[in-house]
Amino acid sequence: MRPQYALGLCLPVALSTQAQPDKIAALEEAVKSAQSAGDNAWMLTSAALVLLMTGPGLALFYSGLVRKKNVLATMMQSFVLMALVTVLWALVGYSLAFGEGSPYLGDLRYLFLAGVESAPNGDYAATIPHQTYMVYQLMFAIITPALICGAFAERMKFSAMVIFSALWLLVVYCPMAHMVWGKGGLLNAFLGGKLPCFDFAGGTVVHITSGVSALVCALYMGKRNGYESEPMRPHSLVLSFIGACLLWVGWFGFNAGSAVAASSLATSAFVATHFAAATATLGWLAIEWLRTGKPSVLGGISGAVAGLVAITPASGFVKPFHAILIGLAAGILCYVMVAMVKSKMGYDDSLDAFGVHGVGGTLGAILTGVFATNAVNNGLKDAAGKPLPLGLVDGNGGQMINQLAGSAIAWLLAIVGTLVILKICDVLVGVRVSGEDETQGLDLSQHGEEGYNLEA
């Protein structure tokens, strides 16, 4: 809205002085450049905020939950991905995700970032440099494989984890990102997808893929030695607490940044994000308090993350009070999955990457189909320029089918892709550390260091 408004103010002045057309053009140029400056400032900030979610956010959140002999190894998994994914993204990842290509995968037009420079890409982000968009998307590609690390914590070889993550990025993440956000992607609601699916900031692309892959990893790798017979208490909820707070803050870049502009839509996504985190926190705490008699800090921060996950696909489509409902539902459902269902199923998803991201992401994807409304997001218009109805609340119940289909595709791709990649890693280097190394801890056995040398 802002450019037209600004132009409206400028035009009468320009016309009254008998301006030449080139003067008007110069004004238009100035307005465009002002908008670009505003949008670019917000998008670069958002990119930095999303990186903050991985390191230190997720690194602290996860490493506090493991035993102290694995604290560094767990941090290292997040940190090495900040470097590894960056290089892969520059080489080929960005192109596979955002090149036009087929409905399923991008082509190689942006190989080695060819042509990704300061000129905007009109399809993805018309007001910011293409490079800003590329680096913003990179931060999503970094955190997604890092989320999976919660499932195989305390028992995966570092070498296997590096190979796994590199392959997973190319085989699972890039195709899914292309389908949902790439031009011509199968599920892209705004750029010509055949099966339009609403995913504002990565409910399917980030959370379902990582969460479901996490479940596959936990099942494939088996339980940690001593699971259920030895105590495996979190070694520092203080670290986890700080990590979770950083995640909450960073998530504003994740969701509000997904408006790809410093716009009112970004504000709306910001508000929805915050509201959902708040009610999910309260929801998890309430059910825990009722069930165990005590509201725990770990419960509060887990609830917040669950709410942030669930609101991710919905954040740019729903009204604040619907965000409150989505958060509440996520806080309660994820508690039930993590605290009640997991123990019955018996798999060792060590840090609950599936219970929070897989379950919260799927819930969010479905509820986006319920609550998405063109009162918040009028990006889809019919031929006459009238905004199209989005979700069930707009009277478009059929969208639920698309949301389910989009989620199912994400589940399927994650299951098949992860199984194949795990098998490859197992053949190449073996995915699991030896029993001896596991007992000693990954810090010493994989990295030759210890996190806490308090007597040093």
Added chain:
Amino acid sequence: MKKIEAIIQPFKLEEVKEAMKSIGVDGMTVTEVRGHGRQKGHKEVYRGREYQVDLLPKVKLELVVADGRVGEVIKALSGAARTGKIGDGKIFVSDVMEAIRIRNDDRGETAL
């Protein structure tokens, strides 16, 4: 000479130190330990998973005193460490054959 080993609640350490100082016991060695007697541990719950924590943090004091002072020291020590609740700890007394001051080779009670 007798060695007095006392395992006490960590939060009682300051009071016990004060009590020892007030009766003129100058030296002690303190170790942070974990253990349990008849006191039950406690339950911790993390994301619905319960852990029974049996070994609780305690503080162990070791002092060596002249034979004639044992009764007085134990009275002051147990008085300062007592809350009256389960978990207050225990005191063990044993004989000590020799004491040697490393600095100057003093022996016996003069080394204490």
